[in-house]
Amino acid sequence: MIIGVPKEIKNNENRVALTPAGTQELVKRGHQVFVQATAGEGSGFLDEDYVESGAQILPDIQSTYAKAEMIMKVKEPIEEEYELIKEDQLVFTYFHFAAYEGLTKAMIKNKSICLAYETVEKTDKSLPLLVPMSEVAGRMSIQEGAKYLEKPLKGRGILLGGVPGVRPAKVMIMGGGVVGTNAAKMAAGMGADVTIMDVNLQRLRYLDDVMPANVNTFMSNEYNIREMLHRVDLIIGAVLIPGGKAPHLITRDMLKEMRPGTVLVDVAVDQGGCIETCKPTTHEDPTYIIDDVVHYCVANMPGAVPYTSTLALTNATLPYAIQLANKGWVKACQENRELALGLNVIKGDVVYDAVAEAYDLEHVPFEKYLGDVWGKLKD
Template structure:
């Protein structure tokens, strides 16, 4: 199969979907890999490294789309790429359809096979292609909360860990999954007072066992969020409903009860955000203020640390890429139900319940597209 590796064009997105090491493994299995010029530069891989691994370098994205059958991206296709996607393409990337009506309509029109990193399931039921980026985003969320709590960035002027004789900041984390767990560990390591909320009692027991003493796991509810948000110097939204829109857990009305200069970091922004006042931002212009509350809503947080992020992501995606290239998307999905869970659209038909529900569109049963 011909595998195409595109250069990311989202603002300040520096990751790449395949490393030269991955190219070498694909070529050894008989596949052809074409890479858009300078696709890996932001992650520390120049074109010469890809050429040495056996790839061919193509100058434009149009050339990659024209040759490749399996298209690899990191972030969702951008509007300038929509018309390049054809029915014979299998596009494997993060899509986050439920938060983007325009992208959903464009991919439906294209007729391609859309395999979404974020809904692929592992044998344990987890999300193996979301996990590495959730780890990065969770850790970065605390760094950003610490930075924007500084008065020079418009924040409250509080050091997260405090100092001798001065109380630390209070960090409220809503969601105890991968993002929330990593955020809690980072915030705890800085010395903050950390409150982490989840609705799963078993998860809370697990967090109670592994977290340092300055982390308090608590059962989440609307009343608990309202109460604890008033105490917080930073709130990290880390709630995920795979493939569907995130619930709105901090409302516009609640902002008036928060501390002035409180920092909200919405890690769920790819799925529409879990704060009512959230809207996507970029690394070029990462924050905005509503009612005196700072919002950080960058939709591709890991793109700021591409060397770490690219290695973590491609370690997870490469086995799936090789399976799709070796067997074709349909057989690969027939043999791996977890990969099949990544199917969001096939030939204009929506195959993921979260996407269908988000837009009130008909759902095509997975068995039907894999028959």
Template sequence: MKIGIPKEIKNNENRVGMTPAGVLELTKRGHEVYVQSTAGEGSGFDDEDYYVAGAKILPTIDRVYDQAQMIVKVKEPIQQEYELIKEDQVVFTFFHFASDKRLTEAMMKTKSVCIAYETVEDKDGTLPLLTPMSEVAGRMAIQQGAKYLEKPVKGKGLLLGGVPGVRPGKVLVIGAGTVGIQAAKMAAGLGAQVTILDVNMNKLRYVNDVMPSHVVTEFSNEYNIRKHIKTSDLIIGGVLITGAKAPKLITRDMLKEMQPGAVIVDVAVDQGGCFETTRPTTHEDPAYIIDDVVHYCVANMPGAVPHTSTVALTNVTLPYVLKLADEGWEKACRDDDSLMKGVNIVKGRVVCEPILEAFGWKEAMA
């Protein structure tokens, strides 16, 4: 198979769809890999690294899309790429369709096969391709939240870990999935007081078992959320419903109950965000303020640490890329239930139920 690795063109997205190590595994099996020139530079890999691994280096993104039967990338295609995607071409990347109707309709129009990293799901309900980016984003959420608590960026002027004689910051983590656990771990490591909320008692029991005593758990409901936001310095939103839009757990009216200079970091922004006032931002202009509350809602947070993120992502995507390349997408997905769940759009037809529900299309098709 011919596989294309284009350069990511989303704002400040420095990750790349595959490392040279991944390219080598493909070329060893006889596949042709086309890498756009400088695609890996942001992640610390130059064209020579890919060439040595057996890739053909092409000068433009148009050439990569034109040559490839399958595109492997990191972020969803943006408008400049819509016209480049061909009928029957497989596109394997993060899509987050449920929060972007325009993207969904554009991909339907291409009649390509869209397989989304974020909905590939193992039998135990885990999301193997989303997990490493959630780990990165959860840890980064605390780094960025701590930064935006500083006064020069309109935060409260509070050191998250405190110092002797001064209380540490209070962190509220909504969601005890991968993002929430990693965020709680980082916040606890800094010495912050951490409360983590979830509706799944098994997850809360796990948190209680593995976290230090200054990380406490509570059941997630509106009453407890309203109670904690009044005293929290930093709030992390890490709620995910696979393939669907995130629920709005902090509404606009709740902001008035929060302290001026408090910070909220919405890691669920790719899926529409779990705060009503969330809107996607970029690393170039990452934060905004509503009702004196600082919002950090960067949609590609792991893109700020591209070397770590690219290696972590390739570690988990490569086995699936190899299967798709070796067997073709139809056989690979028939033989692998996890991969089949990643299939979102096939030649103009949405086949992922949460996307149909997000846009009210399920009823229309009934």
């Protein structure tokens, strides 16, 4: 298969979808890898590194899309890439369709095959291609939140861990999944007073067992959230509905219950955000203030630490990329239920329930493309 790796062009996105090591693994299996010039530089990988691994370097994004049968990316295509994607071209990347209607319509129109990292799902319901970036984003959420609590950055002027004789900051984490767990580890390690909220009592029991003493658990509901708002200094939004739009757990009117300088970090911004006043921001201009509350809503947080993020992401995506390249997307998805669940849009048809539901579009059954085997997979 011919694989193309374009340079990411989203604001301050320095990650790349494939490392030289990953390139070598694909090339030695007989595949051709074309990498856009300087695509890996932001992550510390030079064009010469890719050439040594067997890739060919192309001068621009247009030639990279034109050459490839499968495109490997990190972030969703942005508007200037829509027309570059060809009919029947496989695009393997994060899409987050439920948060981007324009992207969804563009991918339907160009009749490509969209296989989303974020909905590849194991039998235990874990999301193996979302986990590494969720780990990074969860840990970064505390790092960034601690910074924006500083007074010069319009925060409350509180040191996250406090000092002897002074109470530490109070951190509320909404969601006890991968993001929330990693955020709690970081906040607890820095000495904060941490509360994790979730609707899953079994998950709360688990977290209560494994977390240090300065991490408490609390059932998530509107009453309990409102009860916490006037007491916390940093709030982390870490809610995920796979492939779907995140629910608004903090509404516009709740901001008035927070103290001036409270910081909100909405890691769920890629899926529409779990804070109603959330809107995507960039590393270049990461925050804005509403009702004296600081909002940090960067949509590609792991892009700020691209070396770590690129290695972590390739570790997870490469085994799936090899399957797709070796077998083609149809056979690979027929044989691997995890990959099949990553399919969101196929040749103009929306085949993922949550995406169709988000925009009131027709949901087309997978059987149309995968045959009877899809029924077996669902069972």
